[in-house]
Amino acid sequence: MSTRKILGRLCRAVALVGLLASGGMAAVTSPLDIWDMHAIVNDPLEVQVLSERVVETERGAVLERELTYRSEISRGEEIRIAAHLAMPVGEGTLPGLVIGHGHGGHGSMDMAQAYALTHKVIAVSIDGPGQGGSSGPRDCMGHWLDVLETPRHSYLYHCAVAGMRAVTYLRTLAECDPKRIGVTGGSMGGIMTLLVNGVDKRLACAVDNAACGAWATGAREGSWLRTLMMDGMGLAPDSAEVTTLFRYLDPVHYIPTQRSPLLIILGAQDEYFPITSLAETVAGLRGPHRLTYIADWDHGLYTIDNPALQTYDNSAAAALRVNSSSKRWFDYYLHGKGEAIPRGPVLRMRAAGGAVLARATVDEGSPVSAVRFCYSTDGAYTFTVLPMERGGGMWEARMRLGAAQAEGLAAFVEVEYEDGLFLSSRPYLGPQFRLRVRPAPFNEGTFVMERSDESAIHYLERLKVDETLSLQDRLWQEARLAVLWANLKRYDKALEIYNRVLEQAPQPPIDDIVPVVLWRMAEVLDRAGRRAEAVEVLERALATWPDTPEAEAREIAQAEALLERLRGK
Numbered sequence: 001m002s003t004r005k006i007l008g009r010l011c012r013a014v015a016l017v018g019l020l021a022s023g024g025m026a027a028v029t030s031p032l033d034i035w036d037m038h039a040i041v042n043d044p045l046e047v048q049v050l051s052e053r054v055v056e057t058e059r060g061a062v063l064e065r066e067l068t069y070r071s072e073i074s075r076g077e078e079i080r081i082a083a084h085l086a087m088p089v090g091e092g093t094l095p096g097l098v099i100g101h102g103h104g105g106h107g108s109m110d111m112a113q114a115y116a117l118t119h120k121v122i123a124v125s126i127d128g129p130g131q132g133g134s135s136g137p138r139d140c141m142g143h144w145l146d147v148l149e150t151p152r153h154s155y156l157y158h159c160a161v162a163g164m165r166a167v168t169y170l171r172t173l174a175e176c177d178p179k180r181i182g183v184t185g186g187s188m189g190g191i192m193t194l195l196v197n198g199v200d201k202r203l204a205c206a207v208d209n210a211a212c213g214a215w216a217t218g219a220r221e222g223s224w225l226r227t228l229m230m231d232g233m234g235l236a237p238d239s240a241e242v243t244t245l246f247r248y249l250d251p252v253h254y255i256p257t258q259r260s261p262l263l264i265i266l267g268a269q270d271e272y273f274p275i276t277s278l279a280e281t282v283a284g285l286r287g288p289h290r291l292t293y294i295a296d297w298d299h300g301l302y303t304i305d306n307p308a309l310q311t312y313d314n315s316a317a318a319a320l321r322v323n324s325s326s327k328r329w330f331d332y333y334l335h336g337k338g339e340a341i342p343r344g345p346v347l348r349m350r351a352a353g354g355a356v357l358a359r360a361t362v363d364e365g366s367p368v369s370a371v372r373f374c375y376s377t378d379g380a381y382t383f384t385v386l387p388m389e390r391g392g393g394m395w396e397a398r399m400r401l402g403a404a405q406a407e408g409l410a411a412f413v414e415v416e417y418e419d420g421l422f423l424s425s426r427p428y429l430g431p432q433f434r435l436r437v438r439p440a441p442f443n444e445g446t447f448v449m450e451r452s453d454e455s456a457i458h459y460l461e462r463l464k465v466d467e468t469l470s471l472q473d474r475l476w477q478e479a480r481l482a483v484l485w486a487n488l489k490r491y492d493k494a495l496e497i498y499n500r501v502l503e504q505a506p507q508p509p510i511d512d513i514v515p516v517v518l519w520r521m522a523e524v525l526d527r528a529g530r531r532a533e534a535v536e537v538l539e540r541a542l543a544t545w546p547d548t549p550e551a552e553a554r555e556i557a558q559a560e561a562l563l564e565r566l567r568g569k
Contacts, residue, residue, distance in 0.1 A: 031253040035199050040164045046070040059117045061089035071162045081162045082133030084125045086112035095180035095334035096170035097121040100189025106132030119330045129158040141228050142452030145241040151248035160195035186210045198254025205333035209265045212273045213252025214280035224271040227440040232447040261288035263329045267297030275380045279427050292325045293424035295374040295383040324420035345413045347425040360395040360413040367418040373397035375411040379436030407432035475501045491528040515545040519559045538563045
């Protein structure tokens, strides 16, 4: 078999204590000092509606609106955010919900529509700065770490401001109840959620999925954030860029000021945000905030069966917890439906007669379906789940472990309620607990895209294809370079390379490089706003694909879906 596609996803000083921002920002000593809430709330939005239509779905009619709004001025340049709004029709005044996306991604109307119909809200899915249709610096670690002049130059600052400005926009809509606006997001969108809810007092609730704080703790123990921020960028844990970012934009500093009820949803084996970071993050969580912790769930590897990594596809169980807990949260805090959210369970551990006894206090104000004890003896690499039984007014589980296993234990309690809510205790970590993180699946292409634009372009300009390879391997390598250029929004350069690949592709075909490259070209043309050309190129790809060796049905289906979307515009 020829080389397969590598066109996949490419996802010294101490910190400065007093910083001067552009525009004369006063010296700051607290993370909360960097936010200009007066501007975030009051500056003109200058909204531009790009399109609007009502679509009929199986779940009801939805108004879809594509728009942009002015987020902020940074380094003299305006950052405008592209947003996708979906609103159920005929529902009267509705709550609003701002939705953030993951690292390197962008928002979508599909995402907005799904939230709007599921939760009966005015949903606004935003493209982060420099992503999708938004202007501003691109989402990469090089721009996350752009903090030395001021933390206000960091991508994370821009992303959080964009989220808060979406709140400002929702409050201008007659259809939106300004007292019932929430924020949510996954991965980087979860970071955005924690920052926004830690600063903005205008929110009714927040749901953070797949993110937490205490990054320095995770970095010391080999988290994937360390791999991207430090190993990939050539920095050290005590580099000024790293320590300044952690000082001002690590969400752990915003936990004490979470403005509205927060639900944190996280996988117990998350490689970016490991259990040690989560334990430190929730240690400061008080009041109405809750945790849904999910055993055998991480940042993506538990979607596949991989014996070498000891993972399996646990997507269904995780999706149940994410979706049903989020819905219960939004139902209560945005719509006022259902009973009050129960208190989170409390776990207590002790050794007794050669066994380890786990006891949990559970709020049974709402009917309970099950209580489970989740524990790991291998550094939170894998978890075992045991049912807990009532005993003396508490819930109990007993297990026999060796002394070393007991000392290195990681554990938490999960309570499943009949109304669909899953709540977890804070994790327990034994005195000899030692974290294990799965190996990071990053490659050179990942690290190139995590550089700042200037650095990445300089690198790519010098990068040469290995001329010792076979023609077919060289063409796939060229196609990979085109992906990198497209991710930098250098569409002209990407199209130039793709055309060069097509000119050199052998006949008869050895594999499906021609239709794959045509498909990728269509994606670039679409992103560049050249949709008519994108349709023409996709039609060529689909006409060519069936007769080429190694054609994959999954890729053909994705290309067909893109063509259907482009024709519908």
